[in-house]
Amino acid sequence: MSPKTSESAGASGGTSSGGLLAPGRVSVATLALLALIFVFENTRGTKIRLFIPEVTMPLWMALLGTGVIGGLCGAYAVKRRG
Numbered sequence: 765m766s767p768k769t770s771e772s773a774g775a776s777g778g779t780s781s782g783g784l785l786a787p788g789r790v791s792v793a794t795l796a797l798l799a800l801i802f803v804f805e806n807t808r809g810t811k812i813r814l815f816i817p818e819v820t821m822p823l824w825m826a827l828l829g830t831g832v833i834g835g836l837c838g839a840y841a842v843k844r845r846g
Contacts, residue, residue: 803827 806823
């Protein structure tokens with residue numbers, strides 16, 4: 765190992781990619797916070813119709829359900845790709 769490589773590895777300390785305030789973690793936390801705000805702002809009841817039956821449920825529950833379904837579809841697509 766050359767001196768340059770060992771100095772650059774020791775200078776970073778490994779905190780830039782695994783730190784608490786890593787850019788990926790900040791963006792995921794921001795998106796999660798925005799999603800929670802969106803859900804809690806939409807708490808009134810709404811009518812939902814899927815084909816024939818009509819149900820009334822809180823809008824946050826419908827949003828959560830569609831989010832979970834979307835996440836599962838995305839995970840399936842990524843798993844199938846790789």
